[in-house]
Amino acid sequence: MSRAVMPPDVVVRRLPLYARSLRYLLHEGVLSVSSQELGDRINVTAAQIRKDLSYFGEFGKQGIGYDVERLLEQIDQILGLDRSWAVALIGAGQLGEAIVRYEGFRAQGIHIAAVFDANPDKVGKPLGTIVVQHSDSIAQTISARGIEMAIIAVPADRAQGVADVLINAGVRALLSYAPTVLQVPAGVWVRYIDPLSVLHSMTFYLARGE
Amino acid sequence: MSRAVMPPDVVVRRLPLYARSLRYLLHEGVLSVSSQELGDRINVTAAQIRKDLSYFGEFGKQGIGYDVERLLEQIDQILGLDRSWAVALIGAGQLGEAIVRYEGFRAQGIHIAAVFDANPDKVGKPLGTIVVQHSDSIAQTISARGIEMAIIAVPADRAQGVADVLINAGVRALLSYAPTVLQVPAGVWVRYIDPLSVLHSMTFYLARGE
DNA sequence: TAGATTGTTAATCGATTAACAATC
DNA sequence: TAGATTGTTAATCGATTAACAATC
Known part of the structure; x- marks a missing residue:
């Protein structure tokens, strides 16, 4: 051992x-x-x-x-769950909202500490218990608060740009819901939530009767 | 080849x-x-x-x-995506709602054809463009319409029961958002969307500085 | 033709499983 | 003690990568 x-x-x-x-x-x-x-x-x-x-x-x-x-x-x-990890959420749309409200995230070692969106209509308003900040302040807030993890819930064409900003600000672990593969430097972890691909990999079997 | x-x-x-x-x-x-x-x-x-x-x-x-x-x-x-697959969604809560509205699901070969919930307050009301049916009618609707795929978005303690009903009615592929491992017979495919576990597997690396 | 890139085979690498001595 | 189950090693299995003849 x-x-x-x-x-x-x-x-x-x-x-x-x-x-x-x-x-x-x-x-x-x-x-x-x-x-x-x-x-x-x-x-x-x-x-x-x-x-x-x-x-x-x-x-x-x-x-x-x-x-x-x-x-x-x-x-x-x-797993490092004897402490709680502050996670930033980028994207306060339908998906981001579900993520914030999903009680599962309020459990075991994870808490959403900041939410960002590029839409001025959303900025300044509360999502759950957190006030949405403008995406322009991602870098500053992440750095200042030492946030190391982030959830990306923005459209595919904005995901890489958001990832770049996050990584630059010190984020070292990304969970992305955007349907695109992110390019990140060594030392940064990326995982994907990709329900559509998962469904598509099952239709393969159904289409041929298992 | x-x-x-x-x-x-x-x-x-x-x-x-x-x-x-x-x-x-x-x-x-x-x-x-x-x-x-x-x-x-x-x-x-x-x-x-x-x-x-x-x-x-x-x-x-x-x-x-x-x-x-x-x-x-x-x-x-x-992948069998030259046709469209009818998918049943079980659970019309916050998560179910995000799934229905998520445009990604309206694309390529997948469409949500029925939504079920056990809460009488939700039944009969539209979720997006689909009227929510009571969970009691899962078996009948699935069988009658020949639906082969389902998305489970109910609490963990109800997931196995829902899976059992679905499989009995002819569903052969399940995508589960419930944080529990489902027991299914051979010939049924199950995949999981488990963002919390994914985050937890990254804290491992962050906790030891990569 | 020369250069590029496929499809495939064989070599390598890595993960899972089986088996069992150690021991509670 | 007898039975059960661990932790670990070795064997097996499966997936990835490297290499290259075929050929566009």
């Missing part, structure tokens, strides 16, 4: 799923869980869970399994 | 990205593109694009590249 080895990204992406499932188990009052039981819940093999966790340390007990509360705490800590 | 070999799912998932990039190229008036040029746009290697396409046939010309319009047509056809 040499903690020096950087875990593959595919492993890091699974950790939040483990954490979520453990959170449900905790709510259900389950105290202990085996890799097999946890795997059954989220359709992952027991071996994979144990292997994944082994990148970060030893968390279980032979013959017993894992203490739900303790493992959850450990994973949250590994 | 034996078309008999089923392409890996990871390849199928990339096809929509190729199609989208080609669509942008088409709008830009670009007539021909090489695997290298296409790859540069979407951060994929040229070899991967050529290999991916080879699962489905031969679409390029040596020394030249690919005809943008023709390749786009071919990929759309492979």
Whole structure:
């Protein structure tokens, strides 16, 4: 369990799923869980869970399994969720509004700290509990407040420009809802939410009767 | 290029990205593109694009590249996007509303054909251009209209129940926004939109300074 | 023709799974 | 103690990349 080895990204992406499932188990009052039981819940093999966790340390007990509360705490800590991260939202349209109001985002380690839009009609008005600022002030606000994460919810043709400004201001992780691939320098993380592509990859199978 | 070999799912998932990039190229008036040029746009290697396409046939010309319009047509056809797919949306809350109104969904091969909600206050009222039906009528409507795809936008604790009803009524592809892993029988496709997990997998890197 | 780029094969790389000694 | 389950190693599987003959 040499903690020096950087875990593959595919492993890091699974950790939040483990954490979520453990959170449900905790709510259900389950105290202990085996890799097999946890795997059954989220359709992952027991071996994979144990292997994944082994990148970060030893968390279980032979013959017993894992203490739900303790493992959850450990994973949250590994993911950096023992603190809260300020996230900027760019785009206060229909989508941005849904994101702000979506309660899920108010949970675990994430909070939307600033909202920006280029439309003067939106600027100065509250979206949920946050007053929308003009996009011209992105750089200044992000820098001043040391915000490191941002959600991009602007049209595709504006996404790259917004990303450039954000990165320049110090943002190091982007979640983009815009249907375009962003070019970013090394050291900046980008992930996409792309429901249309996901649907399109399923029509493939339906079109040929599975 | 034996078309008999089923392409890996990871390849199928990339096809929509190729199609989208080609669509942008088409709008830009670009007539021909090489695997290298296409790859540069979407951060994929040229070899991967050529290999991916080879699962489905031969679409390029040596020394030249690919005809943008023709390749786009071919990929759309492979993905089953030469027709339009009726999709049911379950959940007419904040999220469901954003999904209905999101113009992206009105494009390429997908249209939302029915919306359901369990809240009597929402039933009978229009969401965008569609009148919300009660969740009790999911099975009947889906069966009667032969709908094969559905988007789940209900709270986590209702998602599995909704999935069960949908699958029973003949749905074979689910896109779920609910933060829970669904159990489905073989032959049913499920994909997830999970922005919170995505953010959580990036805090991992930020927390340790990349 | 010379230059460019495909489609495909083989080599490499990486991720998943199986197996089992250690041990609770 | 006997049974269960971990953490880890080795084997397997699958995906990506490199290389190049074919050919436009």
